[in-house]
Amino acid sequence: MTIFRTFHRVGGQSRAALVTVAVLSLGLPGAAIANTAGTQVQSADSAAIEQRNKAVVEAAFEKWRGGTYVFAELLAPDVVWTIHGSGPVAGTYRNQKDFIEQASRPLTSRLATPIAPEVHNIFGDGDTVIIRFDGTATTTSGAPYRNQFVWILNMKNGLVVNAEAFLDLVAYQQVVDNNAPRSE
Incomplete structure (x- = not known):
């Protein structure tokens, strides 16, 4: 309980800080942490x-x-963008162009309105951001499109370098199969 309160009070210090608090709270002989300044800088x-x-x-x-x-x-x-699940769009795309052309455009070209995301949660852990959101739009036939998403995004220098996407692929495929692409 003491460990949780200490961690909570510090307001989200890194896991290394939590481990330090846990080790020190045990009062084990020789439990001094070396290079505390370096750990704090890394944190x-x-x-x-x-x-x-x-x-x-x-x-x-x-x-x-x-x-x-x-x-x-x-x-x-x-x-590198991976869509988990089964269906024609599931798989791994190896660059931005491939992802947009093969996974995004087949859906978005059949939507009369852009997908409007409603974010429920964003979690961060170092280079990883996890976002859970709902997306809604109107298809070219006037029907509603609704889906739920979880994306796990690995970032480097402010850009997504690796992504994993979880969504209802049946809802995605129904839009692709049942709506004509927009004429652009």
Whole structure:
């Protein structure tokens, strides 16, 4: 209980800080932690990177919610994007262009409105950001499209370099199979 209260009071220090608190609270002989200053610097750097990554994703989703296409600026050109599940779109895409052409465009070309994301949670852990959101749009036939998503995004220098996506692939495929693409 003491460990949890100490961790909670510190307000989200890194796991290394939690381990330090746990070891010290046990009162084990010789439990001194070497290089505490180095650990604190690493913790501060990790926390700063985590906050920056979360802020980048939050800002992108705010722009997306406003109707701006954000994938070109959020994804690294060589992003590896995996869609989990079964169905024609499930698989791994090895770059931004491949992901957009093979996975995103088949759906978005059959939507009369952009997908409007409603973010429920964003979690950060160092270079990883996990976002859970719902997406809604109207198809080219006028039917509603609704889906739920969880994306696990690994970031580097403010860009997504690796992503895993979980969504209802049946809902995705129904839009692709039952709606004509927009004429552009």
